[in-house]
Amino acid sequence: LAKTTQPISMDSYEGQEVNITCSHNNIATNDYITWYQQFPSQGPRFIIQGYKTKVTNEVASLFIPADRKSSTLSLPRVSLSDTAVYYCLVGDWRMNYGGSQGNLIFGKGTKLSVKP
Template sequence: LAKTTQPISMDSYEGQEVNITCSHNNIATNDYITWYQQFPSQGPRFIIQGYKTKVTNEVASLFIPADRKSSTLSLPRVSLSDTAVYYCLVGDLRSGYSTLTFGKGTMLLVSP
């Protein structure tokens, strides 16, 4: 299983861009990178998923360098409501999500 490492916590202010980097040095060829967001008292929610280069959706962007040993989740112009825990997951989707390991995530605190 690919092990991921991400910062335990990050602080930001409203309107700033936030970049959360996840390291996954032993990522395998078939592994995808998926990010989830979890608010207190709620289940995690899918944010974005990618394999290489850059992926963008209405919520975030995901940057993956050529060696794929890390990935960066970019949240543009954060608001107070973006305060949450963000999880980086790496795994082979062909094997199903049971092979994905959720770490402790990154606790993002957005202040006014």
């Protein structure tokens, strides 16, 4: 299972663009990269997923270089409500479970604090 490394915390101000990078040096060919957001006292929620190059949705963009050993979550023009913990996960989502190889590992995440 691919292990991920993220910064423990980041600070930003309202209106800025925030980029959170995740390292996953041993990513496998079939692995996808997925990001989750978690607010205090809530479960994590899905933000975005990608395999290579760039993916964009209404919330964020995900940049993945050609070697796929890292990825960057980009949040445009953050607001106070974007203050949360962001998790990067790597794994093959298509696998069904018959063992732990289908599981994905949540790391400690990146705590983003957005200030006025």
